[in-house]
Amino acid sequence: MSVFDTATAVTAAGPGRWTADLSEGWAIGGGLNGGYLLATVGRAVAAALPAKPDPLAVGAHYLSATRPGPAEIDVAVLRDGGSVGTARAELRQGDTARIAVLATYGDLDRGRDDVRTTATPPALPPPEDCVANEPPPALGDAVSLLGRFEMRFHPDHVGWARGRPDGSGVLTAWFRLEDAREPDPLSLLLVVDALPPVTFTHGLMGWAPTLELTAHVRARPAPGWLRVTHATRNIAGGMFEEDCEVWDSADRLVAQSRQLARLPR
Amino acid sequence: MSVFDTATAVTAAGPGRWTADLSEGWAIGGGLNGGYLLATVGRAVAAALPAKPDPLAVGAHYLSATRPGPAEIDVAVLRDGGSVGTARAELRQGDTARIAVLATYGDLDRGRDDVRTTATPPALPPPEDCVANEPPPALGDAVSLLGRFEMRFHPDHVGWARGRPDGSGVLTAWFRLEDAREPDPLSLLLVVDALPPVTFTHGLMGWAPTLELTAHVRARPAPGWLRVTHATRNIAGGMFEEDCEVWDSADRLVAQSRQLARLPR
Numbered sequence A, B: 001m002s003v004f005d006t007a008t009a010v011t012a013a014g015p016g017r018w019t020a021d022l023s024e025g026w027a028i029g030g031g032l033n034g035g036y037l038l039a040t041v042g043r044a045v046a047a048a049l050p051a052k053p054d055p056l057a058v059g060a061h062y063l064s065a066t067r068p069g070p071a072e073i074d075v076a077v078l079r080d081g082g083s084v085g086t087a088r089a090e091l092r093q094g095d096t097a098r099i100a101v102l103a104t105y106g107d108l109d110r111g112r113d114d115v116r117t118t119a120t121p122p123a124l125p126p127p128e129d130c131v132a133n134e135p136p137p138a139l140g141d142a143v144s145l146l147g148r149f150e151m152r153f154h155p156d157h158v159g160w161a162r163g164r165p166d167g168s169g170v171l172t173a174w175f176r177l178e179d180a181r182e183p184d185p186l187s188l189l190l191v192v193d194a195l196p197p198v199t200f201t202h203g204l205m206g207w208a209p210t211l212e213l214t215a216h217v218r219a220r221p222a223p224g225w226l227r228v229t230h231a232t233r234n235i236a237g238g239m240f241e242e243d244c245e246v247w248d249s250a251d252r253l254v255a256q257s258r259q260l261a262r263l264p265r
Helices: A003-007 A034-048 A185-191 A198-202 B003-007 B034-048 B185-191 B198-202
Strands: A017-022 A054-062 A069-081 A084-093 A096-106 A115-117 A149-153 A170-177 A210-217 A226-231 A234-236 A239-247 A253-262 B017-022 B054-062 B069-081 B084-093 B096-106 B115-117 B149-153 B170-177 B210-217 B226-231 B234-236 B239-247 B253-262
Touching: A003 A034, A017 A034, A034 A054, A034 A069, A034 A084, A034 A096, A034 A185, A034 A210, A054 A185, A054 B054, A054 B096, A054 B210, A069 B096, A084 B096, A096 B054, A096 B069, A096 B084, A096 B096, A096 B210, A170 A198, A185 A210, A185 A253, A198 A239, A210 B054, A210 B096, A210 B210, A210 B253, A234 B253, A253 B210, A253 B234, A253 B253, B003 B034, B017 B034, B034 B054, B034 B069, B034 B084, B034 B096, B034 B185, B034 B210, B054 B185, B170 B198, B185 B210, B185 B253, B198 B239
Parallel strands: none
Antiparallel strands: A017 A069, A054 A096, A054 A210, A069 A084, A084 A096, A115 B234, A149 A170, A170 A226, A210 A253, A226 A239, A234 A239, A234 B115, A239 A253, B017 B069, B054 B096, B054 B210, B069 B084, B084 B096, B149 B170, B170 B226, B210 B253, B226 B239, B234 B239, B239 B253
């Protein structure tokens, strides 16, 4: 099994309950990466909705910083009929709630085959001409996360990594998991929260805690590198929205997400 | 009390439980308007989090069509500390779940006063030069909703109302509630789902059932007309995303939302 599949594994522990052993390999800032946690919860939801294999819309509210180690995930199915099923899930460590999730699942192979996407994929030079990810100095040792995947940034858009943020509010990179683990709908729940916060482009180099993140998985991704864009247009009131798009190697827009996060202090 | 405030009122009915009498005045397609229901649930959440008056991030999964008449809303507070509180809520009619919600509330007056919004408000002629809303013929008698507010569309962008959809994927209008009821953070939960589906611009004139909608309220709106934009960039697999922006009379981007909806049949 790949590192990703091992780290997001869940074990049935009774009706509506799963356990997970959260890996320190996904640490970032003051806790574990929000996308890693979302994918782990997503596995428990998939187990609770066996006839609806794929996440379609998954929304998470982050309640407190999650630590490596044991966690329990409670899942309650709210609807399971027709083409979609909906469940709520909560991940806890001891008595402390970490994440609350609402998720609607279905089968991406059963959708209509019409595609009228007007969005266009990001323009990126080939991966070998892009800039590999390195831990941002401001985050220091707290970044085991960056070993979990490869990111390759557009060489013209990494001023933030060199002390010259461009203020664009847009961040774009190639992305793939370690172990040559190919993307699937579940892993896209990680991908939408894997890049650095888009506020890096404004020179705000700290960790930006997510309050809420909702992901829509729109198609089963083709194998190969993904292209990921983060963008923000509304930094205000100490918070910002971050929109993410994930494009696969077949030029399909396979996932969209938006999160509301706090600005770094 | 305005029609909006009366129709969204909730009554305490025990610990963590509220009742509502859902008004037939908000009917659309096969049920009641999703934004109306979100605002009603939002009132119960506000009552459960008295020190956190304003919705910041509210996500809803729509489980079944809601009917006019009595409903119960169960609210469980998951976190209430520091500057934000989070609750989950479910609206039921009898034994049938209608909507599941996760909501993070706070106080919009306590945020930092920085505004670095790079998004720009939609360009609209003055309301008196725009086109008033009329019930789309395809929806027939099932549209009591349109009496609840005024919409004034850009005169160059209403081809869809005249049998000549422009395929733009963008819909923009002025908006205000009836009774001269001024906007507030709670009413924005209605506003983000009040315009016709953006798929009208593609000539798809039917009702588009929402699977999931998440709204971010980013500032307390100034009095007066709001400007509302709906946009879609990814119609595929029988579904589409609809992004909504709400701008107030002071040119502030006060709310953003995204929903995942099914294409009309």
